[in-house]
Amino acid sequence: MIELHGVSKVFPAPNARSEPVVAVSNVDMAIGDGEFVTVVGPSGCGKTTILNMIAGFEHPSQGDILLDGAPVLKPGPERAVVFQQPSLLPWMTVADNIAFGLTLRDGRRGVDRARLEGTLQTMGLQDFATHYPYQLSGGMQQRAAIARALITDPAILLMDEPFGALDAQTRSDMQRFLLSVWTELQHTVLFVTHDVEEAILLADRVLIMSPRPGRIAANLRIGLSRPRRWDMVMDRDFNEYKRKVLKVLRPQ
Amino acid sequence: MGYSPLQRSAEPSQEPARHLRAMIADAQAPVTSKAYHGYVPWMVVGVIVILWWAVSALHVFPSLALPSPGRVARDGYVIATTGYNGYSLLANIGASVTRIAVGFLAAIIVGVPIGFLMASSKIIFNAIDPLLQFLRPIPPLAYIPVMVIWFGVGQLSKFVLIFVCTIPIIIINAMSGAKNVQETRIRVAQVFGADSRQLFRYVILPSALPEIFTGMRVAIGVAWTCLVAAEMIAAQTGLGAMILTAGNELRMGVVFVGIILIGLIGYLMELSIRTVETRMVPWKGKA
Ligand SMILES: Nc1ncnc2c1ncn2[C@@H]1O[C@H](COP(=O)(O)OP(=O)(O)O)[C@@H](O)[C@H]1O
Ligand SMILES: [Mg+2]
Numbered sequence: 001m002i003e004l005h006g007v008s009k010v011f012p013a014p015n016a017r018s019e020p021v022v023a024v025s026n027v028d029m030a031i032g033d034g035e036f037v038t039v040v041g042p043s044g045c046g047k048t049t050i051l052n053m054i055a056g057f058e059h060p061s062q063g064d065i066l067l068d069g070a071p072v073l074k075p076g077p078e079r080a081v082v083f084q085q086p087s088l089l090p091w092m093t094v095a096d097n098i099a100f101g102l103t104l105r106d107g108r109r110g111v112d113r114a115r116l117e118g119t120l121q122t123m124g125l126q127d128f129a130t131h132y133p134y135q136l137s138g139g140m141q142q143r144a145a146i147a148r149a150l151i152t153d154p155a156i157l158l159m160d161e162p163f164g165a166l167d168a169q170t171r172s173d174m175q176r177f178l179l180s181v182w183t184e185l186q187h188t189v190l191f192v193t194h195d196v197e198e199a200i201l202l203a204d205r206v207l208i209m210s211p212r213p214g215r216i217a218a219n220l221r222i223g224l225s226r227p228r229r230w231d232m233v234m235d236r237d238f239n240e241y242k243r244k245v246l247k248v249l250r251p252q
Numbered sequence: 253m254g255y256s257p258l259q260r261s262a263e264p265s266q267e268p269a270r271h272l273r274a275m276i277a278d279a280q281a282p283v284t285s286k287a288y289h290g291y292v293p294w295m296v297v298g299v300i301v302i303l304w305w306a307v308s309a310l311h312v313f314p315s316l317a318l319p320s321p322g323r324v325a326r327d328g329y330v331i332a333t334t335g336y337n338g339y340s341l342l343a344n345i346g347a348s349v350t351r352i353a354v355g356f357l358a359a360i361i362v363g364v365p366i367g368f369l370m371a372s373s374k375i376i377f378n379a380i381d382p383l384l385q386f387l388r389p390i391p392p393l394a395y396i397p398v399m400v401i402w403f404g405v406g407q408l409s410k411f412v413l414i415f416v417c418t419i420p421i422i423i424i425n426a427m428s429g430a431k432n433v434q435e436t437r438i439r440v441a442q443v444f445g446a447d448s449r450q451l452f453r454y455v456i457l458p459s460a461l462p463e464i465f466t467g468m469r470v471a472i473g474v475a476w477t478c479l480v481a482a483e484m485i486a487a488q489t490g491l492g493a494m495i496l497t498a499g500n501e502l503r504m505g506v507v508f509v510g511i512i513l514i515g516l517i518g519y520l521m522e523l524s525i526r527t528v529e530t531r532m533v534p535w536k537g538k539a
Contacts, residue, residue: 057439075442087436090535091458100454101444134538152444 002031002054002156002188007063009049023049025213026063031188033155038191039207040199040245046214047192048084051160054190055081067156077101080149084160087145088133094144095120095129101152115151123147139170143177150181156188163198172230175202179228196249197233200224200241208248218248319505324512327505336506337497339489347489349517351407351482352475355414359471363419364464367426368456380423388420392481400486410482417478418471425467429460462536465529469522476518491517 024046056075210217308320403409483492498506
């Protein structure tokens with residue numbers, strides 16, 4: 001269970017002439033175990049900032065972030081992160097990148113090879129195990145980053161626009177893939193995106209953010225049946241959800 | 253896992269079609285396109301030698317000032333076979349290369365850790381940076397009296413001079429490499445609970461490697477420029493000493509031989525650092 005109580009984040013002014021930036025203002029949210037929650041909002045509304053605070057990279061200027069009741073103080077392996085920017089380590093092969101969490105936890109020799117092989121297989125990366133990240137397509141790199149996040153069995157998966165840089169086809173493949181993984185593992189997912197359709201298609205619940213200073217403007221439960229199919233985006237129910245989200249995002 | 257869309261986008265595992273095989277073989281072959289341009293440097297050398305030959309044949313400058321290529325080649329042959337000033341050419345080359353190698357390697361061994369320490373601690377940075385910036389603009393020649401008085405006229409003073417001239421470059425590059433690690437990469441390690449030793453080994457050190465290599469490549473050139481200064485310290489052997497002696501005797505052919513050898517050996521050292529670099533940092537410029 002992740003809880004945010006009255007969380008605000010203010011970044012100091014970068015120079016004397018500008019004002020401090022209120023990135024996130026008075027956010028409350030609670031995410032239950034095994035829930036798939038998406039956060040949607042315009043660029044710069046504070047999505048990454050919220051995710052970074054839950055991950056433990058940043059600390060709230062005000063308010064509390066609790067993980068199963070205990071305050072979040074620093075990053076930890078139970079909260080895996082998939083970053084917005086490419087984050088594979090360029091000096092390691094794909095296999096070493098995916099095994100990174102195991103290496104840090106169990107030592108280089110302690111890595112569970114069978115588990116690594118299995119993960120490579122599941123991710124369709126078995127033929128690229130000894131490649132370096134720069135030799136992979138964007139979609140494959142992101143798949144490897146997800147594999148790295150999942151291999152240590154985290155209870156929570158924090159994803160920051162993980163498919164933002166991918167083409168439509170690859171993105172759709174990755175969404176289905178993520179859902180199939182989640183159906184199997186049932187971990188808690190907090191997924192940040194600026195894509196409304198993606199937010200609705202994946203989520204149990206969509207949190208809609210307002211532009212700066214970022215606040216949660218609405219909380220929308222998605223009642224679409226699971227498993228989700230990509231052609232649901234044409235359903236009437238789906239479009240009803242989409243209309244609701246857009247109404248909050250672009251009030252006229 | 254029930255549904256897997258990934259099998260489709262993964263590479264085909266069946267036999268590739270025939271027309272693809274040639275392309276695959278092509279991609280697997282070592283890159284040869286560079287070799288196609290291998291003649292360019294030789295052409296440049298050829299043009300320079302021809303120009304040089306023409307200028308000296310036309311006696312634009314007195315032959316004492318500009319010896320002809322043939323003259324330099326003959327001097328080179330003589331030095332290579334009978335030596336110069338009592339020392340064989342190999343002994344001279346060996347002496348210079350040893351001085352550079354010792355001074356330069358010591359600068360790396362000492363400088364890289366100092367750079368890392370400066371990157372990791374503001375206090376250490378503040379302690380060392382003024383000293384570093386103070387030393388940097390001092391020309392190598394200015395050190396000579398100090399070196400002689402402190403370290404004598406033997407090998408040690410030459411080693412120390414090259415060490416002192418190259419270490420600031422190594423330190424600054426190691427520091428900058430360790431400081432400019434991408435935040436995301438540090439966070440990746442933090443998520444998995446890396447301790448500071450693991451963070452250094454798996455993230456900071458490899459991140460800093462490209463800049464360390466850049467520093468080494470700049471420093472090896474500087475080391476050679478310091479060499480002549482170092483060998484002014486009462487040196488009998490070495491290419492720098494050879495050039496100085498020949499200069500005093502107005503043997504310009506020998507001076508040219510020395511200059512060309514320094515250039516060639518410096519170039520070879522740069523190439524070997526580059527080779528090690530592509531081995532150790534294959535991702536450089538690609539991520
Ligand atoms: N480290 C930082 N220092 C100063 N301002 C920041 C920093 N990180 C984010 N911001 C500001 O906070 C706001 C929210 O940023 P972010 O959380 O990255 O938005 P999003 O992920 O929704 O695009 C932006 O205006 C951004 O400029
Ligand atoms: Mg963001």
